[in-house]
Structures are given as C-alpha cells and as structure tokens.
Amino acid sequence: MLARAVMTYLLLLIYCINISASRTNFTDESALLVFIAQITNDPDGTLSKNWTQGTEVCSWIGVSCSTRKHRVVSLNLKSLRLRGSIPKEIGNLSFLSFLDFGNNTFNGVIPNELGRLTRLKYLSLQMNNLTGEIPQSLGYLSRLQVLDLSENDLYGYVPSSIFNISSLKIIDLNLNDLSGNLPNDMCSNLPMLQYLFMDNNGLVGELQSRLDKCTQLLALSLSYNRFTDMYLGWNKLTGNIPSEIQNLPAIQHLSL
Numbered sequence: 001m002l003a004r005a006v007m008t009y010l011l012l013l014i015y016c017i018n019i020s021a022s023r024t025n026f027t028d029e030s031a032l033l034v035f036i037a038q039i040t041n042d043p044d045g046t047l048s049k050n051w052t053q054g055t056e057v058c059s060w061i062g063v064s065c066s067t068r069k070h071r072v073v074s075l076n077l078k079s080l081r082l083r084g085s086i087p088k089e090i091g092n093l094s095f096l097s098f099l100d101f102g103n104n105t106f107n108g109v110i111p112n113e114l115g116r117l118t119r120l121k122y123l124s125l126q127m128n129n130l131t132g133e134i135p136q137s138l139g140y141l142s143r144l145q146v147l148d149l150s151e152n153d154l155y156g157y158v159p160s161s162i163f164n165i166s167s168l169k170i171i172d173l174n175l176n177d178l179s180g181n182l183p184n185d186m187c188s189n190l191p192m193l194q195y196l197f198m199d200n201n202g203l204v205g206e207l208q209s210r211l212d213k214c215t216q217l218l219a220l221s222l223s224y225n226r227f228t229d230m231y232l233g234w235n236k237l238t239g240n241i242p243s244e245i246q247n248l249p250a251i252q253h254l255s256l
C-alpha cells in the first residue's frame with residue numbers, strides 16, 4: 001500500500017518535472033506576448049496565425065530555444081511585413097544571441113532595454129521606420145559581432161559606447177539622419193572590424209580617427225556625409241588616396 005503510494009508520488013513528480021522542463025521560461029513567454037500585443041499590422045498573418053497562447057513558445061515561427069533550458073536564444077522575424085513598435089520587455093529575453101527584425105515596418109524608438117541582452121551576437125533592425133537616437137546602452141552588448149541599424153530614421157550622435165565593443169565585425173548605420181562628429185579613437189577598440197558603413201547620414205567635422213587601427217577592415221563607406229577633412233593614419237586625405245590606402249592593409253572596398 002505504502003509502496004504503491006510512494007510509486008504514484010514518484011511518477012507524479014517525474015511527470016511534473018517533465019512538464020516544467022519542456023515549458024519555455026515564463027519570463028521569455030511573457031516578453032513575447034507583450035511583443036505580439038504591440039504588432040499593429042501583420043498582413044500575411046504569419047504571427048497572428050502561429051503565435052497562439054497555450055502552444056509551446058519554442059515552436060513559434062521565428063523563435064528558437066536552447067535545447068536544455070528551453071530559453072529563447074534566437075528571434076528571426078525578417079521580411080514579414082510586420083508593423084508595430086519594439087516593447088522594452090524584449091530586454092527580458094536574457095538568453096537571446098540572435099535578433100533580426102530587418103525589412104519590416106517597425107516604428108518608434110529602439111528601447112534602451114536592448115542593452116540588457118548581453119549574450120547578443122547579432123542585432124539587425126535594418127530597413128524599418130525606427131526613429132530617435134541610438135541608445136548608449138548598446139555599448140553593454142559586449143559579445144556583439146554584427147550591428148545593423150541601416151535604413152531607418154535614426155538621428156542624433158553615434159554613441160561612442162558602440163566603438164567599445166571589441167567583438168564587432170560589422171557596423172552598418174547607412175541611410176539614417178545621424179549627425180555630429182565621430183570619436184577620434186573610433187578604431188582603438190575594434191580589432192576585428194571588417195565592415196564599417198556609415199554613408200548617407202549627416203556626419204560632420206574632421207574625421208581624425210586613426211582608421212588604420214582597424215587593421216582587419218575590408219570595406220569602409222563614409223560617403224554622402226558632411227565631413228570637412230579626413231585622415232587615414234596620420235595623413236590628411238588630399239586626393240592621393242592610393243598612397244594612403246597602404247594604411248588599411250586588408251581593404252577591398254573604399255567609398256569616401
């Protein structure tokens with residue numbers, strides 16, 4: 001009798017553990033529910049048909065989870081024609097390493113809380129209608145390799161904190177309304193940087209940065225801004241670009 005009761009209890013316990021192990025973390029689930037509540041237009045019904053409450057979050061389209069802990073590690077919602085704003089609760093997806101909202105119609109600002117996603121390696125918000133300033137807090141994303149905020153309506157200064165993320169390989173801020181100067185030591189902490197695109201903005205002043213410290217740079221594009229002078233290494237660019245290019249040993253594409 002007792003043995004059977006113990007057995008039943010054990011079976012029940014195993015069953016409960018199984019259930020809790022296969023459920024997504026509640027924090028992750030509530031962050032995604034807040035996110036979908038802020039989607040104002042989903043013309044193809046991609047999310048509204050699929051992200052249904054009561055079904056396992058890890059099976060939702062565009063969502064990938066870690067196998068062991070069932071934490072959301074990737075959110076890929078590229079090119080789904082979604083409109084809406086990005087809620088600050090996104091910053092609660094603390095295991096996220098990949099986030100791609102590119103080529104949609106997201107509007108509003110980039111929430112500061114994105115800076116809490118310190119596991120993030122890939123962040124693309126390209127081709128949306130995001131406005132406001134690039135949050136300084138993105139500087140906390142110390143494992144980030146790709147930062148693509150191109151083709152939005154972002155304005156203000158490029159926060160110097162992002163030039164502190166030494167893991168960055170790609171920075172693309174093309175086609176925004178960014179203004180102000182770039183920091184002089186822009187390349188001091190970017191030893192891995194391969195692609196730097198900041199063309200079609202309103203950047204001004206002398207570009208004095210020691211760009212030659214970005215030794216891995218394959219492509220550099222700074223065209224269509226309002227720089228008055230540019231330097232590569234210690235040399236002011238005077239129209240003798242070919243000789244200055246020796247300061248960027250890996251360069252394959254240069255657009256100034």
Ligand SMILES: *[C@@H]1O[C@H](CO)[C@@H](O)[C@H](O)[C@H]1NC(C)=O
Binds near residue numbers: 025
């Ligand atoms: C869910 O995630 C939060 C935040 O990372 C954490 O504090 C909490 O312990 C997690 N819960 C479970 C059941 O793993």
Ligand SMILES: *[C@@H]1O[C@H](CO)[C@@H](O)[C@H](O)[C@H]1NC(C)=O
Binds near residue numbers: 059
């Ligand atoms: C959502 O989409 C995924 C991937 O296409 C699919 O496996 C899952 O069954 C769908 N869920 C619902 C509730 O439609």
Ligand SMILES: *[C@@H]1O[C@H](CO)[C@@H](O)[C@H](O)[C@H]1NC(C)=O
Binds near residue numbers: 079080103
């Ligand atoms: C953007 O998304 C639309 C709609 O899904 C698609 O037709 C188009 O090819 C995408 N463009 C790019 C550049 O990815």
Ligand SMILES: *[C@@H]1O[C@H](CO)[C@@H](O)[C@H](O)[C@H]1NC(C)=O
Binds near residue numbers: 027030089092
């Ligand atoms: C998620 O984030 C919001 C705002 O950043 C916060 O108010 C909330 O308490 C967080 N935690 C959970 C479990 O949703």
Ligand SMILES: *[C@@H]1O[C@H](CO)[C@@H](O)[C@H](O)[C@H]1NC(C)=O
Binds near residue numbers: 127
């Ligand atoms: C959104 O941005 C696109 C370019 O990326 C632009 O053509 C469109 O007019 C913008 N829409 C709104 C509502 O601002």
Ligand SMILES: *[C@@H]1O[C@H](CO)[C@@H](O)[C@H](O)[C@H]1NC(C)=O
Binds near residue numbers: 160161162
């Ligand atoms: C860059 O990183 C260093 C060391 O982590 C820190 O002291 C400094 O304040 C950071 N600079 C910016 C502009 O964020």
